[in-house]
Amino acid sequence: MATSDSQSDTTDNLTRLEKAQIPEDLKEETGVDIVPTSDLEASAGSRTSDDEVPDPFLVDWDGPKDPNSPMNWSNTKKARQLIAMGFNSFLSPDANLEAEIRPLSSSMFAPGEADVLAEFNSSNTMLGSFVVSIFLLGYSVGPLLIAPLAEIYGRLPAYHICNSLFLVFMIACAVSQTLPQLLVFRFLAGVAGSCPVALGSGTAVDLIRKEKRAGVMAIWALGPIMGPVVGPLAGSFVCANIGWRWVFWILTIAAGVMLVTTFLCYRETYAPVLLERKALALRKETGNEQYRSKFDRNLPRKQVFYMACVRPLKLLFLSPIVLCMTVFGGISYGYLYLMFTTITAIFEEVYHWPSEMTGLAYLGFGVGCVSGLIVTGQVANKVAVKHSAQGRFLPESRLGPIVVSCWLLPIGLFWYGWSAEKHIHWIMPLIGTAIFGCGLMSLFLCINTYLVESYIQFAASVTAANAVMRSLLGAFLPLAGPSMYETLGLGWGNSLLAFIALAFCFVAVLLKMYGGKIRTHPRFQLDL
Template identity: 60%
Template structure:
């Protein structure tokens, strides 16, 4: 009997330890971002979407002015011309591995502000660059800072939005990384033609300056571990109880936490089949997107005699397709989540259903675009093909982001960093092969090659729909993160 009581009755030190734990005050605590007023959440999400739109906009808005840059700096290599555009995306490969760990130690807010200011500085540097090497280096550093909202944006959504509403918000957030590069060449084509390529960077810098002012005023910290850490510090000061600790406090020193967090994106990328395959799928389509971005202007100028400004309008097919994909994916995904939550059968794999249908639009769009451009059909036909591709792109991009966040919710920034880094590497390098591939195979077979690869990748969501839960819970893939 005494042994039983000893097991049931907690010891004094255990009671003392529990009393010193700081957590949110129940499910309705207003300090918890999940319980923020709708107006406060909406303001944060709108600004975050604006932030996530501006920095990808800079990746491609400059593309129509590359010819003028090459003339001014006496550069004749087409590969260098493609690289000065894609080097920005190369910066996306390195930035996440620093930004994600820091955000999981110091929170989202500081990283947003610091990276936005660095992005502004290097955008201005691009506007005043005097040589091609200078422009390439400044673009690289601008990309490293500009990737911040793409890296931790999904984590910010997960911090505030419950899972039954998360897919729709993630779809809106996902619009920035896709629609920004689509809108960029449309505006950049006319701007570069009218005012010169340097004004492209000045316009981006002005927009970034406005964004920084707004975010400085209205952004708030959303990361629960940091909020609880601050709450514990306030209570220690108010009560004089030095033993108060956040429930999320592991007791590890900052240096150890940083080293652990630094390797987390790589652990997820190479240690989890879910992250590896989903990131590979995302990287494939993102590489295709930037390959098309860097070649579509020259294709429509050569085949349809478009001026640089009018050639920028060819990107509107992507824009319309992205909007269609965004609306359909968001509505369907939220409906599925609500239904599955109500029935008690929600799991991260529930996010894959829109992707299982939408992914087929990508190979269809690639075939359509390539062969219609090869056959010199009316200019609207290949543009419709790019719109078909964009519908599938949004379905995949949004579903992958939400699925990975739901699978690794606490480490949303790290898993997004892994995904962002791999897809950005593809987005930076694949365009370099575009001109030579089209020269060797033509537009028809060149895009058909891409379509066949995309067709094979369409098996990925079906595999994880069936086996994803088993893989996530298998001891072999249970990593210490």
């Protein structure tokens, strides 16, 4: 009997030892509930059991406190990069296109869009809307190119090259002589401008531990979301007073400042690239070609490039978790632009605001976004700290806020649509957009953090998959807006959107409950 108890204790001890040796990334992928000794991102290297001989030529960080690991950089160095990244993500995204050319209802155009069509002798309203949407089409193509290249060559070259090209294409937009030229250059600007959205989550993962990651990602996410709010506010004055071309020149000046700032502040943060550089230095120093990064799969370069290129598409279409989350986020993002197709017309025609002041109507959405940012960031960080301390942190820990905040989307849509339909005081539709903005910001943040926690080593690829779906739906859904609102009206048109959002709210609850089982199911494990 004593022998049996002894064997049982030995087995338990071995089981605990084996679990303790599972790296953090595998723990999060498999769902093993153990108390983490450290983050994957700051791990001291590959742990081995006592009977295994470590590979002396496998290059890793020099312990968990290696100062060369981005996770261990000083707070000042991290803050410098993150603040610059926030500016980068605010300027480059589709925020600026809403500033210069705002889509309206089918009955009228915004000053900027009308000026563009008049200058190029066009009366095609579909082309007017496409001038807006084509930037987002660039956003759907860019991440598929940028994310794979960044995971091979590093995030830093991708940032610098794309920011430089963004500046060039902004100038090209400003001097366009025909409408096709403007469309092409705006598309290329969208491709280059998608870089901070494609790589921002990955950069945050490189630098910040999971207990504080949600708050940092919330600040980064504010750029892509708040841009469409600040854009119309500034664009309504610029287009009405000095013309649509000056919007591009102002953006060019800002892009130049951004380019200089990022060259001064950005450093490479992607661990596989940094460790490969370390291995290369050791090979040169010692003359021994056996040194290799711990992330090196020992595959031909051509195969590595192919795998990197198809990785975002595999994640998007072969992972049910990624597909559900990206579709939910993409539809919600499309709702944002559908809502924006009516805001200007409502406040000009119903509430008789002058065209220069209609940009203020977007402030309700901005207030909601900031509120969602603050609340969701704080709640998500507290949950991460609590679950980590209890040894049960999983990617699904990031979905807590979404179970509550997702209901704000249909509520905001109902509120905004019917208050505008019934011509209630102007503050009421603004409150509706604020409620919607709060829910959208929380949703945006939870989806991003959940996806990067689920595929932490390939954060850029999974973020690219998310950006592609979001940009495609954001580009095409608004094209249906004018005809939908003309047929159904503002009340029932927004109600239709709200009912669809309600269905996705139940999907979010189910993913919170069963997402872990689906994510770790052997059938859905991908060879990335």
